[in-house]
Amino acid sequence: MRISEKISESKERNEGVLVSFIIAGDPDKEDTIEYLYALDESSDIIELGIPFSDPVADGRTIQEGYVRALKNGFKVSDVFDIVKKFRERSDTPIVLMTYYNIVYIRGLEKFLKEAKSVGVDGLIVVDLPVEEGKEYIKCCKNLDLDTIFLIAPNTSRDRIVDIDNSTTGFIYLISLYGTTGVRNTVSNEALELLKRTKDICRNPLFVGFGISNQEQVASLVKAGTDGVVVGSTFVDLIGSGKNKEDVILKLKEKAKELKSALYL
Amino acid sequence: MRKFGEFGGIYVPETLMEPLIELERFYNEIKEDKVFNKELEYYYRYFAGRPTPLYLAKNLTEKIGGAKIYLKREDLVHGGAHKLNNTIAQALLAKKMGKKRIIAETGAGQHGTATVMAGSLFKLKTEIYMGEEDIQRQKMNVFRMELMGGIIHPVNSGSKTLKDAVNEALRDWAANVRDTHYLIGSVIGPHPYPTMIRDFQSIIGRETREAILKDEGCLPDKIVACVGGGSNAIGIFHPFLNDKVELIGVEAGGNGIDTGKHSASLCAGKKGVLHGSLTYLLQDEDGQVTQTSSIAPGLDYPGVGPEHSFLKDEGRVKYTAVDDKKALEAFLILSKEEGIIPALESAHAVAFAIELAKNMDKDEKIVVCLSGRGDKDVDIVKNSIDRGVITI
Numbered sequence: 138m139r140i141s142e143k144i145s146e147s148k149e150r151n152e153g154v155l156v157s158f159i160i161a162g163d164p165d166k167e168d169t170i171e172y173l174y175a176l177d178e179s180s181d182i183i184e185l186g187i188p189f190s191d192p193v194a195d196g197r198t199i200q201e202g203y204v205r206a207l208k209n210g211f212k213v214s215d216v217f218d219i220v221k222k223f224r225e226r227s228d229t230p231i232v233l234m235t236y237y238n239i240v241y242i243r244g245l246e247k248f249l250k251e252a253k254s255v256g257v258d259g260l261i262v263v264d265l266p267v268e269e270g271k272e273y274i275k276c277c278k279n280l281d282l283d284t285i286f287l288i289a290p291n292t293s294r295d296r297i298v299d300i301d302n303s304t305t306g307f308i309y310l311i312s313l314y315g316t317t318g319v320r321n322t323v324s325n326e327a328l329e330l331l332k333r334t335k336d337i338c339r340n341p342l343f344v345g346f347g348i349s350n351q352e353q354v355a356s357l358v359k360a361g362t363d364g365v366v367v368g369s370t371f372v373d374l375i376g377s378g379k380n381k382e383d384v385i386l387k388l389k390e391k392a393k394e395l396k397s398a399l400y401l
Numbered sequence: 402m403r404k405f406g407e408f409g410g411i412y413v414p415e416t417l418m419e420p421l422i423e424l425e426r427f428y429n430e431i432k433e434d435k436v437f438n439k440e441l442e443y444y445y446r447y448f449a450g451r452p453t454p455l456y457l458a459k460n461l462t463e464k465i466g467g468a469k470i471y472l473k474r475e476d477l478v479h480g481g482a483h484k485l486n487n488t489i490a491q492a493l494l495a496k497k498m499g500k501k502r503i504i505a506e507t508g509a510g511q512h513g514t515a516t517v518m519a520g521s522l523f524k525l526k527t528e529i530y531m532g533e534e535d536i537q538r539q540k541m542n543v544f545r546m547e548l549m550g551g552i553i554h555p556v557n558s559g560s561k562t563l564k565d566a567v568n569e570a571l572r573d574w575a576a577n578v579r580d581t582h583y584l585i586g587s588v589i590g591p592h593p594y595p596t597m598i599r600d601f602q603s604i605i606g607r608e609t610r611e612a613i614l615k616d617e618g619c620l621p622d623k624i625v626a627c628v629g630g631g632s633n634a635i636g637i638f639h640p641f642l643n644d645k646v647e648l649i650g651v652e653a654g655g656n657g658i659d660t661g662k663h664s665a666s667l668c669a670g671k672k673g674v675l676h677g678s679l680t681y682l683l684q685d686e687d688g689q690v691t692q693t694s695s696i697a698p699g700l701d702y703p704g705v706g707p708e709h710s711f712l713k714d715e716g717r718v719k720y721t722a723v724d725d726k727k728a729l730e731a732f733l734i735l736s737k738e739e740g741i742i743p744a745l746e747s748a749h750a751v752a753f754a755i756e757l758a759k760n761m762d763k764d765e766k767i768v769v770c771l772s773g774r775g776d777k778d779v780d781i782v783k784n785s786i787d788r789g790v791i792t793i
Contacts, residue, residue, distance in 0.1 A: 212687060264677075
């Protein structure tokens, strides 16, 4: 519920929603918590990625972040600790982004209950299409967790309807053919996809993949997006920052800059 | 029909869903199509060199002194392995779908080579993803691919081996789905690949059946095949699933199952999701996929075809493992006794068949799928001899 409320509030204030993504445990558990607080200043929703050894939907930047976390001994239980800690000081909605094997091996219900108990609001399971997600959807519904699904430029009309019906919170529109990672401009696919889904979907539409600057955000807002998801650019700042203080400063600046392009 | 019991399925990012649905639809249309099958038959015969012989390994049989050992000679297929059965069929299908480009992953380079052969045959632009480690280990295959016009992309992410090459190929496919077909090399991946590739590889079993009935007037007692992803195994097993024939899949035991350094997903893995399907998988308690090990590059993969997982749980096929040393010994025995150098992958099946044959009667018959030839492996074997792991 917290996600939908947040989106409604933003709408009332005539603002687009900024979803900021970083990776749990990159480079370690303690730093992640501080980075989350840094992003929290200008972000409306936090998306926290769970490192996975074989992230096929992600480009190089996020893959490298996963490798950093795993090399430093990341355990899936850390993600729950991080959220719990974050919740001590913030009510900002949190979405977990993960690959299905991480959920499956822990046990679907067990994973979701743990997530709920620490204060997670919704999930994106990037390699679980609605066709395979029936149990998951049911389980999330029972626990009042939002199920966020993705729509790609080539998703058919019939499947867009199915996906919309299975989604709560918001729909994640994949802006291009390919994987996550910074691009400088907005693709035509993104604009076309927004146009195509706007009339079909009842859920709010957020665009992600490749977004890193104000110009892109502004043109997506103009095209009617309800929000944007930004990931690789933050992960890049974490990977290339000189030290923790430097990273915190840059994350704050970047989130603020992107959010300012979302005021309508 | 997208699953084998609970195994298989389509666990992929959204961008790949529509191409997979399209592939499923197209394959279902074309698989009964007379023209397609006629063309395929033509290329199997005149390009690949099928049918391959079912050869009675007389010297080996006499030396062991038990059951008759037959070899299904997939090592004689053009390119040196059963891989071409699948690549010709998929490349022809890609052509008919109007795709201009095919991509593939390869570990040792056998599937890459077979894909480039098929790509060259059908004039499709062919690009191969191969781990940097594997490129170093398999220089001859890299050059073979280049000679036939293939473009090689080194993969330096993750463990820099086969599973990472699959990851990279999937990423390429997501970016280029409109004009590209991803030509998976084993019965792994999301639906419809495991079913489609099993159908293409089933020619191995159909030919085996025909040949043994002709030679012996009855079906074999046992069939043994090695299992990495498991395409040669499912290919020879499938036409016998409803018969009274014992089927045995042999996984790579590496240094030994108890050392943790092996590739035996069915013998020692847990259920999980990798590369689009639910199957037995080598992973840690958090679901992170673990490093595998085998002397046979083609078996060095943490997952396995989902239909094998199903057949294991059903109890229809028995799965076991043979370690590196036993496989090397079988490599030497077959080379010396029969004048046939087997691929190290196939040598795993040979090793287990030898053990089985010892305890069987002389009128019993055992068929081994000799999935590939071993020229590619002579450096590895020589190195093992030089290090004293085995002696000639």
